Amino acid sequence: MGFHFRFGPGDLLRCRFSLSPRWETQEAVRVLLSPHRQAYHLPWLRQAREAADKLDLRPLWLLMPRSGHHPDFLSPPPLGPSVTFEEEIARVRAADPEAAREDLRLSLVCTPGALESAAGQRMMADPARAVRELADLTERAWQALVEPHWPRLRALLEADILFHSRRLAAGGLEALFDGLHPDLRWHGESDTLTIERPAHHHRALDGQGLLLMPSAFVWPQVVGGYDPPWQPTLVYPARGVGGLWTAPAGPAPRALARLLGAVRADVLCALDEPASTTVLAHRLGLAPSTVSAHLGVLHAAGLLVSARHGRQVLYERTPLALALTAREPAAR
Known part of the structure; x- marks a missing residue:
């Protein structure tokens, strides 16, 4: 059957x-x-x-x-x-x-x-x-x-x-x-x-x-x-x-924000799943041109890879970026 x-x-x-x-x-x-x-x-x-x-x-x-x-x-x-x-x-x-x-x-x-x-x-x-x-x-x-x-x-x-x-x-x-x-x-x-x-x-x-x-x-x-x-x-x-409608995880780790700048760190941390410039702009409440500029810098630094799917270019974190975006443990 x-x-x-x-x-x-x-x-x-x-x-x-x-x-x-x-x-x-x-x-x-x-x-x-x-x-x-x-x-x-x-x-x-x-x-x-x-x-x-x-x-x-x-x-x-x-x-x-x-x-x-x-x-x-x-x-x-x-x-x-x-x-x-x-x-x-x-x-x-x-x-x-x-x-x-x-x-x-x-x-x-x-x-x-x-x-x-x-x-x-x-x-x-x-x-x-x-x-x-x-x-x-x-x-x-x-x-x-x-x-x-x-x-x-x-x-x-x-x-x-x-x-x-x-x-x-x-x-x-x-x-x-x-x-x-x-x-x-x-x-x-x-x-x-x-x-x-x-x-x-x-x-x-x-x-x-x-x-x-x-x-x-x-x-x-x-x-x-x-x-x-x-x-x-x-x-x-x-x-x-299961996580489709959950709220974002919160701001980027403090140390990462000091290293990259707060907005660029937020862009990197928002890539829990591969996403396009438009999606990230909507998710973060930023202008697409702003997100695009930050993605370009992160890509050039080896923190992102990109792949084309249809009309969209999707960005994804590299292993180095995954390590950098690990959340800080909660304070005791």
Whole structure:
């Protein structure tokens, strides 16, 4: 039993990572509906509840069965490593109405009474209008629930991709899948990735490869999905989600601040996970130009390394910087 991805020779070369603000919006809406997903997101929930109360999210919730199909046209797999919400929602709005009708039906039948409900019948009667209204509602949910927190979320997702990309480079697919989620099993003898599930489903990748996508809001689950013609996709919980909403650790150690200067030391200490200039500027409340200048000095001094991911350049501390940023022990 389980959800099986079968790799062919070409698929082994076509695994790629991406992140999706549209997917995070969908799953943020689902978190509001699912108490078992809320443990790590309580600070966000306290802010999001007020914003969510001003939205009528019931049409989206109707298409989120406890188990079963979620409409693929509402969350198409991203085409590049780092896409914007605007790019993604444009693809949703461009969905073919007749294909969307069947997609909606497959989702509605997974919830008893949903297809026969007034909202379900309205979607079936005019799928073009349903596509427009669901896209509009998703955009409002993005603006209210996710966009204000996107720099923090994006930093988490980019750091996860950087970590697992290195794991893939060092140990191959077996090492990669072994560390993504406890429900995943890689069977090297058959080149098959299995998600442990009570039901059985088989998907041959057929040369499309597998899209790997970290998510903050999908925790604690791992999700495999998309039927043809969509690219097969695996969505897994991002590393570090438990600390996503925690406050910064505090000012840099005093000795380090005297050595580097207070602001430059704060920039270095803020890099607990790899991050971009924009994310650090948002985190520290500084101008991006100021952060960029300090990053350049720290990089030249051998305290940082950088790596490009999509449109972003991520900075990460070197072993020397890790030693310098160790927190001072508490006074006795």
